[in-house]
Amino acid sequence: MTLTVVDHPLVQHKLTLMRDKSTPTNQFRQLLREISHLIAYEVTRDLPLESKPIQTPMTSMEAPVLAGKKLALVSILRAGNGLLDGVLELIPSARVGFVGLYRDEKTLQPVQYYFKVPDGMEDRVVIAVDPMLATGNSSVAAIDLLKNAGARNIKFLCLLAAPEGVARMKEAHPDVDIVTAAIDEKLSEIGYILPGLGDAGDRMFGTK
Ligand code: URA
Numbered sequence: 001m002t003l004t005v006v007d008h009p010l011v012q013h014k015l016t017l018m019r020d021k022s023t024p025t026n027q028f029r030q031l032l033r034e035i036s037h038l039i040a041y042e043v044t045r046d047l048p049l050e051s052k053p054i055q056t057p058m059t060s061m062e063a064p065v066l067a068g069k070k071l072a073l074v075s076i077l078r079a080g081n082g083l084l085d086g087v088l089e090l091i092p093s094a095r096v097g098f099v100g101l102y103r104d105e106k107t108l109q110p111v112q113y114y115f116k117v118p119d120g121m122e123d124r125v126v127i128a129v130d131p132m133l134a135t136g137n138s139s140v141a142a143i144d145l146l147k148n149a150g151a152r153n154i155k156f157l158c159l160l161a162a163p164e165g166v167a168r169m170k171e172a173h174p175d176v177d178i179v180t181a182a183i184d185e186k187l188s189e190i191g192y193i194l195p196g197l198g199d200a201g202d203r204m205f206g207t208k
Pocket of ligand 1: 191193194198201
């Protein structure tokens with residue numbers, strides 16, 4: 001597993017604005033969109049290329065294009081949708097899937113309520129997106145489901161990670177590379193990332 005922290009100054013600046021509790025919903029969403037472009041750049045860095053013949057206005061050439069089957073982006077609902085929008089702007093031809101999980105309040109384990117992914121998952125590079133890698137329980141469960149659906153080449157894109165979540169993912173899915181904008185200090189008693197940015201879904205959708 002590789003863990004990439006995107007420490008680019010623009011990413012860090014925007015992340016600070018997102019963390020600030022006085023940043024309103026509309027700005028939070030806009031910042032998430034901007035930051036998702038920048039971190040998508042990193043998660044797609046090693047996508048394979050092939051060449052195809054084209055004509056420029058000047059001459060012909062063999063030019064690089066992304067190789068193979070289309071990417072699949074998979075949003076882990078609901079906060080994943082905030083990242084998904086920005087990544088899709090960068091890779092508009094990607095196929096899109098959704099995984100819906102909620103946490104059973106008694107067992108604290110994730111329970112699946114929705115699952116829809118493109119066909120041919122075996123042959124796709126799959127990028128699962130969820131802004132917050134906190135306990136890792138829902139991310140691990142989502143990746144279990146993606147592997148059951150045939151995915152073999154999965155990357156995980158998030159905005160913030162807790163060390164506990166990274167360790168859990170590394171243990172359960174050592175083959176999955178993680179890209180994040182920051183690794184925070186720890187989890188709170190109720191599983192929130194500290195210092196974090198609060199509840200990502202609530203901050204992006206204006207719910208409480
Ligand atoms: N999910 C969130 O939205 N925020 C956290 O801090 C942890 C999980």
